[in-house]
Every structure is written in C-alpha cells, then in structure tokens.
Amino acid sequence: MASDYTAPKITTPMASTVIRRIGYEAGQNLRLITAGTVIFIVLLLLASFWVSKKGQEADEAVAHTVHNERLISVVQSQLQDAEIGQRGYLLTGDSFYLEPYDKAISAINASVEALGNGVADNRRQDGNIAVLRSLTTQKLSELRQTVERRRSGDEAAAVSVLRGGQGKVLMDGVRDVLERMRTEEESLMTVRANQARRAGFVLEMMVIGLALLTALMGVIAVRATLRRARSAEASRDELLQHLDRKLLAIMAADIVGYSRMMEGNEARTLSRLKDVRDRIDPIIASHGGSIVTTAGDSVLVAFASALSAIDCAVEIQGSMATDNAELPEDQHLMFRIGINVGDVIVQDGDVFGDTVNVAARLEPMADPGGICISRAVRDHIRKQRHLSFDDLGFLTVKNIAHPVSAFRVRFEPAVQVVEALS
Numbered sequence: 001m002a003s004d005y006t007a008p009k010i011t012t013p014m015a016s017t018v019i020r021r022i023g024y025e026a027g028q029n030l031r032l033i034t035a036g037t038v039i040f041i042v043l044l045l046l047a048s049f050w051v052s053k054k055g056q057e058a059d060e061a062v063a064h065t066v067h068n069e070r071l072i073s074v075v076q077s078q079l080q081d082a083e084i085g086q087r088g089y090l091l092t093g094d095s096f097y098l099e100p101y102d103k104a105i106s107a108i109n110a111s112v113e114a115l116g117n118g119v120a121d122n123r124r125q126d127g128n129i130a131v132l133r134s135l136t137t138q139k140l141s142e143l144r145q146t147v148e149r150r151r152s153g154d155e156a157a158a159v160s161v162l163r164g165g166q167g168k169v170l171m172d173g174v175r176d177v178l179e180r181m182r183t184e185e186e187s188l189m190t191v192r193a194n195q196a197r198r199a200g201f202v203l204e205m206m207v208i209g210l211a212l213l214t215a216l217m218g219v220i221a222v223r224a225t226l227r228r229a230r231s232a233e234a235s236r237d238e239l240l241q242h243l244d245r246k247l248l249a250i251m252a253a254d255i256v257g258y259s260r261m262m263e264g265n266e267a268r269t270l271s272r273l274k275d276v277r278d279r280i281d282p283i284i285a286s287h288g289g290s291i292v293t294t295a296g297d298s299v300l301v302a303f304a305s306a307l308s309a310i311d312c313a314v315e316i317q318g319s320m321a322t323d324n325a326e327l328p329e330d331q332h333l334m335f336r337i338g339i340n341v342g343d344v345i346v347q348d349g350d351v352f353g354d355t356v357n358v359a360a361r362l363e364p365m366a367d368p369g370g371i372c373i374s375r376a377v378r379d380h381i382r383k384q385r386h387l388s389f390d391d392l393g394f395l396t397v398k399n400i401a402h403p404v405s406a407f408r409v410r411f412e413p414a415v416q417v418v419e420a421l422s
Contacts, residue, residue, distance in 0.1 A: 272333055
C-alpha cells in the first residue's frame with residue numbers, strides 16, 4: 001500500500017516540471033536558432049549585395065580598360081593608314097591611295113578625343129594624352145601639307161617634305177606615347193583584375209565568419225557562396241582571356257609543292273615533314289615563338305617582336321638550305337614565309353585579326369626558300385638587322401580591304417644565322 005501511495009506523489013509533479021522545462025529550453029533554443037538564422041540571412045544578403053556591387057564595379061573597370069586599349073590601337077591604325085595613303089599618293093599620284101588617307105584624316109581627331117575621355121579617370125595619362133594631341137596635330141599637318149602640294153602639281157616640294165624626315169620623327173613619337181599609354185592601361189588591367197579577385201576573397205572570408213556563428217546553416221551557406229565566388233572568378237578570367245588584345249608579330253610558313261610531293265611518294269614526304277618539324281620547332285622555341293596552329297605542311301607562329309620573327313625565319317631558311325644541300329633535288333623541302341606585325345585578338349590560345357590574315361597573304365608572295373614581310377615589319381627591323389629588301393609596292397590581296405605594302409627580304413642564310421646568334 002505504501003508503494004502504491006507514494007508513487008503518484010513523486011511522479012506526477014516532477015514529471016510535469018521536467019516536461020515543462022524541456023519544452024521551455026527547446027523553445028528558447030528554437031528561438032535562438034531562428035534568430036541566428038534570420039541574422040545570418042540578413043547579414044549574408046547585405047554582404048552579398050556589397051561584394052556583388054564591388055565585383056560589378058571591378059568588372060566595369062576591367063571593361064573600361066579593355067575599351068581604352070582598343071581605342072589606342074584604333075588611333076595607331078588610323079595614323080598608319082593615313083601615312084600609307086599619303087606615301088602611296090606621293091609616289092604614284094593615283095587618287096586611289098587617298099581613300100584610306102581621307103577616311104583616317106576624317107576620323108582621327110574624334111578617336112583621339114574619345115581616347116582622351118576614356119583615360120580621363122587616370123591622372124597619370126594626362127601628360128601622355130596631351131603629348132598625343134600635339135603630335136597628332138603636327139602629323140596631320142605634315143600629311144596635309146605634302147598631299148596638297150602633290151595635288152597642286154608641286155611633286156618635288158611634296159617629296160622634299162617627306163624626305164626631310166619630320167613625318168617619321170612625328171610617327172615615332174606617336175608610337176612611343178601610344179606604347180606608354182598601352183603599358184599604363186595594361187598595368188591598370190592587372191590592378192583592376194586583382195581588385196575583382198579581392199572582392200571575391202572578401203566575400204569568402206565574410207561568409208566563413210558568419211558560418212562559424214550559425215553552425216550547419218553557415219557551413220551550407222559558405223559552400224554555396226564559395227562555389228558562386230569560384231564560378232564568378234572563373235567567368236571573369238575567361239572574359240579577360242577572350243578580350244585580350246596584343247601587339248604581336250605573326251609568321252606564316254608553308255612548304256612549296258607539298259601536294260605534288262605527297263602524290264609522288266606519300267610515305268617519304270611524311271617522313272621528311274616530320275624531320276623538318278623536328279628541326280624547325282626548336283628554332284621557333286629558341287626565338288620565343290609560340291606555335292598557334294599547324295595544318296599539314298603549314299605553321300602559324302606568334303612572336304613578341306618583329307625582330308624575333310625575322311631572326312627565326314632567317315634561321316629556318318638557313319637550316320632548310322643546309323638540310324636540302326645534303327639530299328637529292330626531288331627530296332628538297334622549301335618554305336615560303338610571310339611575316340606581319342600588328343594588333344591581334346588572342347582567344348583561347350588562337351589569334352585573329354587583319355594582322356594574321358595579312359601574314360597569311362604575304363606567304364605566297366615569297367620565293368621558295370624566301371621571306372616576304374609587310375612594311376610594318378620592315379620599319380621595325382631595318383635598322384636592327386643587316387638585311388636588304390625588294391619593294392613589291394602596294395598589293396591588293398584577297399579579303400583585305402586596303403592595299404598591303406610588301407617587301408621581299410634578301411639575305412645570305414648562313415651569314416644571317418651567325419649574326420642572329422652572335
């Protein structure tokens with residue numbers, strides 16, 4: 001009886017109290033968890049908004065810098081077009097050459113002003129743009145003066161101004177200031193890309209900190225945010241790669257009579273081609289060249305400078321001449337090589353643009369075992385290498401809107417290879 005009596009007195013009040021306590025603690029914890037989750041979501045939203053804004057600003061800054069680099073290339077290209085048109089007209093008197101000249105003259109001032117507006121946010125560019133405006137004004141004046149004298153029939157006076165060398169001095173000055181501006185914009189590109197990456201890094205750190213305060217919800221949020229940050233960073237890197245533009249020298253090389261040799265003896269020709277590639281690929285690498293594409297008997301190579309490209313081309317032709325001297329004539333493999341230098345678009349390891357197309361069009365103009373270059377390449381190398389040039393004049397080539405000024409390079413392969421290596 002005692003046990004039957006005392007049992008209800010012990011269990012009923014105590015059980016009720018424990019249940020209420022558990023319920024209270026659970027309610028408190030639930031409220032804390034709910035409050036913590038709400039605070040986490042709010043802070044995460046605020047942090048995401050802030051970092052997203054910073055990332056957007058960084059992306060806009062990168063795009064702005066890319067736009068400025070494009071304007072620099074446009075200004076340089078327009079001045080070169082005007083100068084090429086002027087020289088063509090002075091030499092021939094044919095008004096056909098005034099078409100690129102007139103187009104460039106009408107557009108260059110607007111392009112310079114657009115570039116000035118584009119770099120106005122960078123005080124370090126103030127001096128450069130002021131010098132560019134002055135040099136451009138002087139260059140346009142020199143171009144107009146010679147063209148007007150030629151139009152009026154005073155050919156001697158026009159040529160006299162040209163031979164005075166002022167135009168070259170001015171153009172060299174323009175190239176120097178544009179190169180300084182391009183270097184400054186490339187530096188800005190690096191800084192702004194780093195800012196974009198730092199914005200992603202800050203987001204990661206903030207989310208990790210919040211995640212530590214909110215346990216499982218925080219960990220899930222951190223992982224999701226890290227995935228988004230990595231995806232955004234990869235997208236930015238891909239965008240920068242796709243919009244990359246560079247000043248490169250492009251070499252296009254093709255074997256003479258390859259199809260005929262393949263028809264005659266396919267196995268031997270393929271073996272010889274492999275031997276040739278084993279010989280020329282190290283030469284290309286030694287001159288800092290990057291092989292962009294190969295298609296059977298042809299190769300397209302990019303170089304950082306015109307000097308590296310011409311040294312490589314001369315050494316290849318010299319090496320091929322030495323190799324052929326030891327073989328029967330029907331086994332000779334000879335390259336035609338074309339070289340151009342200018343602004344190119346680099347995308348996914350490939351190169352595009354008029355500079356590449358012109359190099360490909362110059363290659364068939366070279367003699368077997370020879371080299372054909374554009375005027376731009378000739379101007380880069382003429383004072384640096386002991387080479388002679390045959391002026392082919394202004395040539396109209398397929399899919400290129402304006403005539404191309406081309407030169408065949410005359411050289412002694414063995415001598416030039418030694419000089420290039422010394």
